[in-house]
Amino acid sequence: MEKLLKGEGLHNRYRIAGKLRTISPLHIGTGEEDPERIPRIQRSSRQGGATTAVQVSTVIKAADGKPLIPGSALKGVMRHWLLNVLAGVSPEWANTHDDEIETMNDLTQEEQIAKLKNYSWLELLFGTPFHEGKLEAWDALCLTPAISATDNLLHWDKISLTYVDTSVAIDPATGTAKENLLYKAEVVPPGVEFELNLTGQNLSEDELGLVLFALQGFNSDLYPIRVGSRGGRGFGRLQLIPGPIYALQTAAEIRQWIAATMRSYRTGVTKPEEAGYFALPILSEQAQTSLIASVKHKFLTALEARP
Amino acid sequence: MNAPAYNNRIFAEGVHGVLRVDWRLRCVTPLAIRNGLTIGYDETKINKGRGLGVKFRWREPEESGYEVAILHFGYEIADGSLQTYHYVPASSLRGALRSWTINHLVRPEFRKDMMPPEHDDDPEEKKQKAYLNRMRTALNDPHSGYRPVASLFGLAFETREEARDLAHAGRLRVDTKRFAAAQPRAIAINGKLNDGAAGPANAQRQMTVRNPLDRMTHASKEGGLHHFLEFCAGESFAAQLTILNPRPADLGLLSFWVREMNEGLLRLGALASIGRGRVQITEQSYHLWQRADLTPLQRFESVPDTSTGEVLAGLWCAYRLEAARLPEFESSLREHV
Numbered sequence: 001m002e003k004l005l006k007g008e009g010l011h012n013r014y015r016i017a018g019k020l021r022t023i024s025p026l027h028i029g030t031g032e033e034d035p036e037r038i039p040r041i042q043r044s045s046r047q048g049g050a051t052t053a054v055q056v057s058t059v060i061k062a063a064d065g066k067p068l069i070p071g072s073a074l075k076g077v078m079r080h081w082l083l084n085v086l087a088g089v090s091p092e093w094a095n096t097h098d099d100e101i102e103t104m105n106d107l108t109q110e111e112q113i114a115k116l117k118n119y120s121w122l123e124l125l126f127g128t129p130f131h132e133g134k135l136e137a138w139d140a141l142c143l144t145p146a147i148s149a150t151d152n153l154l155h156w157d158k159i160s161l162t163y164v165d166t167s168v169a170i171d172p173a174t175g176t177a178k179e180n181l182l183y184k185a186e187v188v189p190p191g192v193e194f195e196l197n198l199t200g201q202n203l204s205e206d207e208l209g210l211v212l213f214a215l216q217g218f219n220s221d222l223y224p225i226r227v228g229s230r231g232g233r234g235f236g237r238l239q240l241i242p243g244p245i246y247a248l249q250t251a252a253e254i255r256q257w258i259a260a261t262m263r264s265y266r267t268g269v270t271k272p273e274e275a276g277y278f279a280l281p282i283l284s285e286q287a288q289t290s291l292i293a294s295v296k297h298k299f300l301t302a303l304e305a306r307p
Numbered sequence: 308m309n310a311p312a313y314n315n316r317i318f319a320e321g322v323h324g325v326l327r328v329d330w331r332l333r334c335v336t337p338l339a340i341r342n343g344l345t346i347g348y349d350e351t352k353i354n355k356g357r358g359l360g361v362k363f364r365w366r367e368p369e370e371s372g373y374e375v376a377i378l379h380f381g382y383e384i385a386d387g388s389l390q391t392y393h394y395v396p397a398s399s400l401r402g403a404l405r406s407w408t409i410n411h412l413v414r415p416e417f418r419k420d421m422m423p424p425e426h427d428d429d430p431e432e433k434k435q436k437a438y439l440n441r442m443r444t445a446l447n448d449p450h451s452g453y454r455p456v457a458s459l460f461g462l463a464f465e466t467r468e469e470a471r472d473l474a475h476a477g478r479l480r481v482d483t484k485r486f487a488a489a490q491p492r493a494i495a496i497n498g499k500l501n502d503g504a505a506g507p508a509n510a511q512r513q514m515t516v517r518n519p520l521d522r523m524t525h526a527s528k529e530g531g532l533h534h535f536l537e538f539c540a541g542e543s544f545a546a547q548l549t550i551l552n553p554r555p556a557d558l559g560l561l562s563f564w565v566r567e568m569n570e571g572l573l574r575l576g577a578l579a580s581i582g583r584g585r586v587q588i589t590e591q592s593y594h595l596w597q598r599a600d601l602t603p604l605q606r607f608e609s610v611p612d613t614s615t616g617e618v619l620a621g622l623w624c625a626y627r628l629e630a631a632r633l634p635e636f637e638s639s640l641r642e643h644v
Binding site: 154213222 | 318319320321322323325327342343344346365366367377380381382383384385387388389391396397398401402406410418419460461476477479480481482483506549551596598599600614616617618619621622623
């Protein structure tokens with residue numbers, strides 16, 4: 001299949017569903033702090049007796065107050081992982097052209113498209129400053145219901161499913177805690193589940209294989225994908241629990257799907273499985289395994305071809 | 308000839324291999340990893356048997372009650388409920404390794420003022436720039452000892468634009484597992500186990516008391532008596548260190564870390580000066596996975612890849628180092644000092 005951009009007609013479309021479950025603490029921060037997240041500290045009369053607000057770095061939450069994993073974060077870590085794993089394999093698979101931004105601006109759109117078609121599969125899939133990628137990652141919403149705690153020592157919040165973790169920096173020279181470097185952050189604990197949804201359009205078999213390969217990176221024991229901050233100290237591990245992959249792969253399938261959906265509207269009988277995504281054919285596990293194996297074989301071939 | 312300036316693009320070639328270090332650490336002495344919190348307890352007066360009438364309450368202490376400083380713990384959601392567990396945070400282990408490395412590898416003239424400046428009312432920009440310049444000087448000197456530290460543990464700065472040529476993530480990842488729950492799980496007081504439940508039950512703890520004396524009167528300082536919990540000697544936990552794109556010098560450092568921990572010179576947690584925090588590495592293994600086209604580090608032997616479901620299997624090949632050969636890498640550090 002030739003290299004296609006997302007807007008070059010509708011040739012195929014995929015929706016990859018699943019779950020992501022935290023297996024280590026998770027902190028995807030907002031960049032802001034909340035002085036009311038935990039009760040103010042009451043100073044002793046010797047210290048003036050005033051109350052002091054404690055700043056707590058907060059995690060990103062949805063409108064319902066539950067934590068979420070932004071689609072941008074998911075897409076970003078997958079791209080980052082692929083680039084790291086494939087950087088030395090072949091520029092055909094993974095490369096960056098950030099240094100060409102200025103020269104690309106001087107080209108016509110046709111010239112830009114022609115140049116993009118020579119970019120790596122990774123860039124075509126995830127996008128560049130000059131074209132929208134073909135992979136969409138939806139915000140992963142939290143599936144775990146509210147849970148209460150029997151103690152409030154770590155300021156557990158049953159709606160946001162977070163507690164407050166405290167860290168301190170130790171000065172190597174003195175061996176003592178560095179002043180003003182005690183900091184607190186909200187943390188999502190292990191065991192919280194999020195709904196994963198990725199969609200892809202006009203994907204070649206290699207690109208689909210690349211996406212499936214990257215998703216397995218969450219479950220890698222050797223070099224796992226980590227999300228959020230503090231990855232160097234154990235945070236950010238997620239377990240991927242695969243769900244179905246809905247696939248519209250050919251023009252005939254697309255026509256059939258549209259016809260079935262329109263028919264269900266005309267008859268007024270709309271069952272979930274007869275319309276929309278849920279009427280889509282499902283990519284078998286065997287096909288998924290085969291796609292991953294195919295791209296890995298091509299990676300190895302590319303490695304062997306290196307001078 | 309001037310040495311080349313520090314190159315912070317340590318991932319320019321991507322990640323082509325990982326060294327996986329698995330340790331089991333056993334507490335030789337009690338271990339105090341705190342979280343700054345206290346809980347309350349009641350004490351029933353009993354004629355004999357100090358501490359036998361203690362009843363812990365796993366919540367914040369009441370104003371007029373007794374309190375004891377507790378240990379680090381976390382939450383997890385399992386079986387539909389929120390559960391607690393004790394563990395040594397990876398940041399504790401990582402921080403201890405980093406501090407030891409700075410104090411033993413970095414030349415003394417480069418150790419001073421190597422912490423980021425505090426946020427205060429004084430002109431911060433000037434302090435940040437001075438700190439940045441000190442770091443740049445240390446990193447551009449290939450014999451300062453700072454390069455292995457920076458490469459493994461990473462470098463971060465507030466002045467991101469000016470530090471673009473220095474800042475980078477580290478190659479070392481540290482993960483720790485929860486305590487193994489090998490011993491009775493109650494809190495011991497004066498050698499006797501307390502029956503009451505108090506928080507996470509996956510590690511044996513003991514309650515210890517300290518009482519500072521006034522230097523002049525040699526009498527007890529008023530209000531100085533305090534109690535704290537600590538993990539008992541004998542408790543153990545697993546730790547995993549992952550080093551991306553490993554180098555021989557990394558293994559040299561690992562050898563020193565293992566030796567210093569086993570000798571009691573590299574300790575974890577608080578109160579090291581009163582004998583806490585000594586651990587022994589009772590199990591250790593070193594495995595390397597590296598991209599198929601690359602030559603592995605010396606002294607590593609090829610082994611069958613027995614991983615199941617690993618997406619990188621086949622792309623990366625597996626190797627193993629006999630733990631006894633780890634010290635052979637220590638000389639690799641010479642070029643950095």
